Amino acid sequence: MATITEEKxxxxxxxxxxxxxxxxxxxxxxxxxxNIWKFPYLxxxxxxxxxxxxxxxxxxxxxxxxxxxxITLGRCGRRNPAGTFKEIAKDNNVRTTWKWVGGLxxxxxxxxxxxxxxxxxxxxxxxxxxxxxxxxxxxxxxSESLFNELMASPWQLLLWHTVIVIxxxxxxxxxLEKGIERAVKYLFPSLIILLLVLIGYGITTGYFTEAFVFLxxxxxxxxxxxxxxxxxxxAFFSLSIANGSILMYGAYVPRNVSVTTAAIAISLTDTGIAxxxxxxxxxxxxxxxxxxxxxxxxIFESLPIAFGNMPFGYSxxxxxxxxxxxxxxxxxxxxxxxxxxWLVETFRFKRLKATCLMGLIIWLVGLLTVLSFNKWSNIxxxxxxCFELIDYVTANIMLPVGAMLIAIFTGWIICRKFIRxxxxxxxxxxxxxxxxxxxxxxxxxxxxxxxxxx
Ligand code: PHE
Numbered sequence: 213m214a215t216i217t218e219e220k221x222x223x224x225x226x227x228x229x230x231x232x233x234x235x236x237x238x239x240x241x242x243x244x245x246x247n248i249w250k251f252p253y254l255x256x257x258x259x260x261x262x263x264x265x266x267x268x269x270x271x272x273x274x275x276x277x278x279x280x281x282x283i284t285l286g287r288c289g290r291r292n293p294a295g296t297f298k299e300i301a302k303d304n305n306v307r308t309t310w311k312w313v314g315g316l317x318x319x320x321x322x323x324x325x326x327x328x329x330x331x332x333x334x335x336x337x338x339x340x341x342x343x344x345x346x347x348x349x350x351x352x353x354x355s356e357s358l359f360n361e362l363m364a365s366p367w368q369l370l371l372w373h374t375v376i377v378i379x380x381x382x383x384x385x386x387x388l389e390k391g392i393e394r395a396v397k398y399l400f401p402s403l404i405i406l407l408l409v410l411i412g413y414g415i416t417t418g419y420f421t422e423a424f425v426f427l428x429x430x431x432x433x434x435x436x437x438x439x440x441x442x443x444x445x446x447a448f449f450s451l452s453i454a455n456g457s458i459l460m461y462g463a464y465v466p467r468n469v470s471v472t473t474a475a476i477a478i479s480l481t482d483t484g485i486a487x488x489x490x491x492x493x494x495x496x497x498x499x500x501x502x503x504x505x506x507x508x509x510x511i512f513e514s515l516p517i518a519f520g521n522m523p524f525g526y527s528x529x530x531x532x533x534x535x536x537x538x539x540x541x542x543x544x545x546x547x548x549x550x551x552x553x554w555l556v557e558t559f560r561f562k563r564l565k566a567t568c569l570m571g572l573i574i575w576l577v578g579l580l581t582v583l584s585f586n587k588w589s590n591i592x593x594x595x596x597x598c599f600e601l602i603d604y605v606t607a608n609i610m611l612p613v614g615a616m617l618i619a620i621f622t623g624w625i626i627c628r629k630f631i632r633x634x635x636x637x638x639x640x641x642x643x644x645x646x647x648x649x650x651x652x653x654x655x656x657x658x659x660x661x662x663x664x665x666x
Pocket of ligand 1: 241242243244245246247321324449450451452453455457543544546547
């Protein structure tokens with residue numbers, strides 16, 4: 213049996229100071245625009261309850277087992293994602309071409325980051341609007357025109373996109389994660405409190421029940437494979453699965469951490485925040501006659517109405533958008549790290565050089581997204597503009613394919629004793645259920661969804 217001793221590979225990286233810091237940092241990487249921006253608008257576009265139900269099922273039967281697999285692989289390989297797959301393949305005497313699974317994740321992560329920075333930039337723009345008091349007494353029409361004005365201005369979008377890329381590069385190059393770790397301790401509780409305040413405001417609009425029913429009452433006649441594919445992609449996107457970042461964070465996990473508890477805690481936090489965001493946003497959407505299917509602008513068009521009309525709305529609006537920027541920022545950092553680690557470990561680049569190079573590439577690719585909302589909004593491939601295409605290909609194709617390959621690798625390729633030893637699950641029943649989910653449920657479901665969708 214091939215066993216990796218901790219001494220063999222712990223030298224290159226530091227470690228999280230405790231179980232709790234790891235859970236906090238990984239949750240911070242998972243919680244971001246995916247929960248607060250993307251989940252509500254996808255739910256709105258895909259009809260509500262049924263989408264939410266499929267999303268929850270994907271988190272439960274595929275997301276948690278995959279996250280356990282990724283943390284374990286990362287902790288065992290202790291390298292960038294491609295390097296980790298290569299090392300573990302070697303230890304198990306299988307082909308090192310499996311490193312391409314890590315490579316696929318790195319590319320998906322970089323592509324996601326290119327548009328993620330642009331959307332994070334919208335949040336900065338909205339934070340500034342909040343400070344300038346632009347939301348005061350806003351109604352639906354004014355809020356929509358605020359958003360459209362921003363989208364129509366490539367220069368503004370470019371400015372904020374650039375700010376986010378530079379700040380992310382700066383943090384990754386300087387390794388300031390420690391400070392961020394500390395800030396996250398305050399971010400989470402405050403984000404949750406603010407979402408609860410917004411839910412409270414939602415109740416006063418009189419449309420809370422409607423929103424609740426919209427989110428939790430599935431209409432099974434609406435089912436189609438596109439919805440299933442999008443819900444599955446969103447589950448992977450939101451949990452940060454299959455793009456190398458959880459795997460990369462796993463590389464810093466001490467051996468005494470329980471992978472099972474960590475994976476469950478991270479997934480529950482992430483899912484809870486997404487649902488809370490939905491409950492906060494839809495009452496405002498319905499109360500103001502906005503369309504739930506408005507698309508990527510949904511939270512930016514609905515929340516200013518709430519902040520503009522509720523007591524203490526000015527301060528709460530500033531706080532909310534500040535936290536949204538921060539939540540996005542903890543995710544941009546986790547998205548950049550795998551590709552930088554890959555350049556450093558594979559080509560022996562200096563960390564600064566690797567970070568700047570990746571930052572430049574991501575900034576350039578991000579221009580496609582910046583222009584998708586204005587000058588190039590008519591340039592379409594398969595009916596999708598550049599932003600929609602990058603988003604669709606990464607979330608609905610690359611992440612599920614990556615997830616399937618990770619499941620096959622951990623479930624079928626590497627030796628059972630090896631993974632059992634690394635996972636450190638004492639309970640036989642628990643290990644068997646995990647292995648069943650990874651060997652059968654995950655790959656088979658993904659293949660079925662793909663076959664139908666194509
Ligand atoms: N999960 C993050 C979010 O919900 C986005 C993300 C995707 C982060 C992939 C890392 C990797 O916003």
